Amino acid sequence: MARRLVGAKPLREIVMPIVQMAIFVLGTGAVCSAAMVLLALLFRGSGADQSLQATQGVGLVAYTVDNLPQVLIDGMTIGFVYAAIALGYTMVYGVLQFINFAHSEIFAIGAFAGVETLIALDSTGVLAKAGTFGSYAYFALALAVAMAVAGGAAVLIERIAYRPLRGSPKLVPLISAIGVSFAIQDLIRLTESLTTGQFFRVIPTFGSFDDQIHVAGLPVTMQVKSLVVIVAAMVMLVALNYLVKATKIGKAIRAVAQDQRTAGLMGIGVNGMISLTFFIGGSLGGAAGVLYGLKFTRVDPFIGFMPGIKAFAAAVLGGIGNLTGALLGGIVLGMIESFAGAYLGTFTMGNFGAEYKDMVAFLILTAVIVFRPHGLLGESVGQKA
Numbered sequence: 001m002a003r004r005l006v007g008a009k010p011l012r013e014i015v016m017p018i019v020q021m022a023i024f025v026l027g028t029g030a031v032c033s034a035a036m037v038l039l040a041l042l043f044r045g046s047g048a049d050q051s052l053q054a055t056q057g058v059g060l061v062a063y064t065v066d067n068l069p070q071v072l073i074d075g076m077t078i079g080f081v082y083a084a085i086a087l088g089y090t091m092v093y094g095v096l097q098f099i100n101f102a103h104s105e106i107f108a109i110g111a112f113a114g115v116e117t118l119i120a121l122d123s124t125g126v127l128a129k130a131g132t133f134g135s136y137a138y139f140a141l142a143l144a145v146a147m148a149v150a151g152g153a154a155v156l157i158e159r160i161a162y163r164p165l166r167g168s169p170k171l172v173p174l175i176s177a178i179g180v181s182f183a184i185q186d187l188i189r190l191t192e193s194l195t196t197g198q199f200f201r202v203i204p205t206f207g208s209f210d211d212q213i214h215v216a217g218l219p220v221t222m223q224v225k226s227l228v229v230i231v232a233a234m235v236m237l238v239a240l241n242y243l244v245k246a247t248k249i250g251k252a253i254r255a256v257a258q259d260q261r262t263a264g265l266m267g268i269g270v271n272g273m274i275s276l277t278f279f280i281g282g283s284l285g286g287a288a289g290v291l292y293g294l295k296f297t298r299v300d301p302f303i304g305f306m307p308g309i310k311a312f313a314a315a316v317l318g319g320i321g322n323l324t325g326a327l328l329g330g331i332v333l334g335m336i337e338s339f340a341g342a343y344l345g346t347f348t349m350g351n352f353g354a355e356y357k358d359m360v361a362f363l364i365l366t367a368v369i370v371f372r373p374h375g376l377l378g379e380s381v382g383q384k385a
Contacts, residue, residue: 079334088281104308105223110286135207150286
């Protein structure tokens with residue numbers, strides 16, 4: 001009986017995050033959809049409704065409902081990317097109780113490493129000859145390179161910029177993190193200018209990533225690369241949950257997060273576990289950078305700034321230090337941003353366009369934090385091992 005229970009735990013740690021993702025996506029999508037339809041009903045007969053009737057022959061309610069499937073898909077896609085980045089923030093906070101603001105630049109390092117790998121492969125002609133399976137294999141290779149480079153960079157930053165400051169007032173490593181962030185931005189610019197002469201790098205077009213596929217039962221299409229982003233992010237999130245909650249390494253990380261001194265006395269290498277935490281968080285950030293580059297086709301030295309800020313906001317929204325909270329926060333923020341970008345211009349008759357979607361997302365986030373200072377699922381630091 002005991003062996004069955006032990007064997008059931010790893011399976012549970014794989015199934016539970018998948019169930020949580022489904023609940024979070026369906027729940028957040030349902031709430032956002034209901035709120036938008038309600039707003040459309042309240043705006044019936046308004047100038048926005050009449051304008052749509054005149055230009056497109058449909059009312060505001062019908063327009064809102066017709067566009068819901070596409071908006072939900074877009075929100076889910078970017079939400080999973082934010083969740084992957086947010087997990088890097090929340091893991092470091094869970095172990096060291098400080099915010100690694102250089103994580104957004106780790107995201108940028110991963111994006112450049114992956115895109116440069118694909119550009120190098122494209123220059124040899126192998127991407128053009130690759131079939132469907134080959135294109136996915138090469139993209140997986142770029143993803144692996146990005147994870148390794150970004151994870152290694154995160155470990156190096158921890159060793160140089162954070163470890164000597166351990167035990168200092170919390171403001172000191174925070175300032176160090178901000179300094180490292182600016183330094184990495186300029187280092188990327190310098191490297192790219194010396195090696196390529198360009199600050200902006202465009203991901204090569206290859207395989208079927210830009211093809212459109214029909215979503216079963218819905219009058220909507222999505223790009224293959226959007227599906228790749230969602231699936232890859234889900235796999236990483238499930239793998240992280242399994243590692244942290246169902247392995248000895250994960251138990252050691254949680255022990256260090258709970259009490260570093262006691263964990264050291266029990267034979268756990270505290271410095272090694274902290275470095276591993278940075279590597280895991282950096283790898284997730286690097287992979288998210290490649291997925292973000294695949295989705296939006298272009299990367300630049302400042303690509304990590306806004307996604308990093310939003311992912312940090314997502315981690316706070318869900319509950320900083322809480323892995324499940326980071327997942328929820330990323331999905332919620334992605335959905336809000338997608339809905340605001342799709343409908344804000346229509347509801348305001350063009351007075352506020354999609355460029356104001358960030359303002360709406362952060363205003364809602366601020367309102368949530370006012371009433372839930374510890375996030376939607378609560379702050380979780382030093383979880384029992």
